[in-house]
Amino acid sequence: MEDGCMDCRRREEDIYWSHFQTVQFCQILSGHFDQQLLTSLRRAVTEEEKEKAKEKAKAHAASLENSFILVMRQTHVYKGFFMCVPSEWSRVHLPQKTQQVVLRLNEKSWKAKYHRTGFGGRLISGWKNFVLDNFLEEFDVCLFHLASRINDCVILDVSIFRVVEEVIPPSRVPRAPQGRGMRGRPTKTLRNKEKEADDE
Numbered sequence: 001m002e003d004g005c006m007d008c009r010r011r012e013e014d015i016y017w018s019h020f021q022t023v024q025f026c027q028i029l030s031g032h033f034d035q036q037l038l039t040s041l042r043r044a045v046t047e048e049e050k051e052k053a054k055e056k057a058k059a060h061a062a063s064l065e066n067s068f069i070l071v072m073r074q075t076h077v078y079k080g081f082f083m084c085v086p087s088e089w090s091r092v093h094l095p096q097k098t099q100q101v102v103l104r105l106n107e108k109s110w111k112a113k114y115h116r117t118g119f120g121g122r123l124i125s126g127w128k129n130f131v132l133d134n135f136l137e138e139f140d141v142c143l144f145h146l147a148s149r150i151n152d153c154v155i156l157d158v159s160i161f162r163v164v165e166e167v168i169p170p171s172r173v174p175r176a177p178q179g180r181g182m183r184g185r186p187t188k189t190l191r192n193k194e195k196e197a198d199d200e
Contacts, residue, residue, distance in 0.1 A: 036079070036081075036172065037078060037079050037172070037173035038077070038078045038079070038170040038171065038172060038173065039078065039170060039171050039172075039173050040078070040137055040138065040170050041168045041169070041170060041171055042137055042164055042166075042168050042170075043164065045139055045163045045164060049139075049163045049164065050071075050139050050163055052163075053139070053140065053141045053161045053162065053163045054069070054071065054141055054161075056141070056161045057069045057141040057142075057143050057159070057161045060143055060159060060161075061143050061145075064143075064145050066093055066145065066146040067143060067144060067145040067146065068085075068086050068089045068143075068144055069141055069142065069143045069144070070083065070086075070141070070142050070144070071139060071140075071141050072136055072137065072138055072139060072140045072141070072142065073138060074138055076127075076131065076136070076138075077131050077136045077137060077138055077140075077170075078138065078170065081124075081127055081128035081131060082122050082123065082124050082127060083122060083123045083127050084120060084121075084122045085114070085120060085121050085122060085123065085144075086120070087119060087120035087121075090116075090120055090121045091120075093146050093149070094114060094116075094121060094149075094154060095114075095116075095149075095152065095154070096116060097116050098113070098114065098115050098116045098121075099113075099114055099116075099152055099154070100112070100113055100114070100126075100154075101113075101114045101123070101154040101155070101156060102153075102154065102155045102156065103123075103126075103127075103130050103156050103158050104147065104155055104156065104157050104158065105130075105134065105157070105158045105159075105160070108133075109155075110126055110129055110130040110133070111126045112124070112125065112126030112127045112129075112130065113125040113126055113127075114154070130158075134160060135167045135168075135169050135170070136160065137162070137163070137164075137170065139163045140160060140161065140162050140163055141160075141161040141163075142158055142159070142160055142161075143158065143159040143160075143161070144156045144157070144158055145157045145158075145159075
């Protein structure tokens with residue numbers, strides 16, 4: 001029975017990510033997706049350091065109820081700037097609607113938008129500010145603990161377990177000129193293509 005449940009969970013996650021990738025692509029086309037890019041200036045990290053950060057987070061989470069851990073990926077901290085909340089955890093602990101949540105770390109707080117979807121939810125608006133202010137990097141591990149949920153007020157306490165203790169702020173990647181391809185060549189927009197079709 002347990003194996004069957006795990007299979008169902010994996011299928012559910014596959015469906016969720018396929019759905020989200022489609023939404024993400026549409027947001028990029030419509031200009032509603034954060035296209036700012038960051039690149040890490042941190043030294044290369046080892047597999048041992050990645051595992052050590054995860055083990056520290058797991059050990060801390062063991063003493064807390066209503067918590068989950070998440071390893072930071074590029075779409076969390078370098079591009080896109082969204083963070084998907086585990087679907088099972090969000091169904092149990094978060095309101096089943098889109099609303100604002102508060103992220104709290106070291107007596108400071110950040111407001112973020114929790115966007116509820118049919119397959120779970122994700123943190124979007126405001127999550128980027130939390131990432132930038134705390135210099136989060138890929139493979140860092142965040143522990144989220146539900147500190148308070150009174151009516152529509154949700155507070156998540158966050159603990160950060162870094163793979164490298166030394167903090168070097170990531171650098172912004174210069175954006176390519178609008179309307180040009182990867183090598184600086186002008187690209188045809190959808191509107192230009194439609195105009196060409198009308199001229200024919």
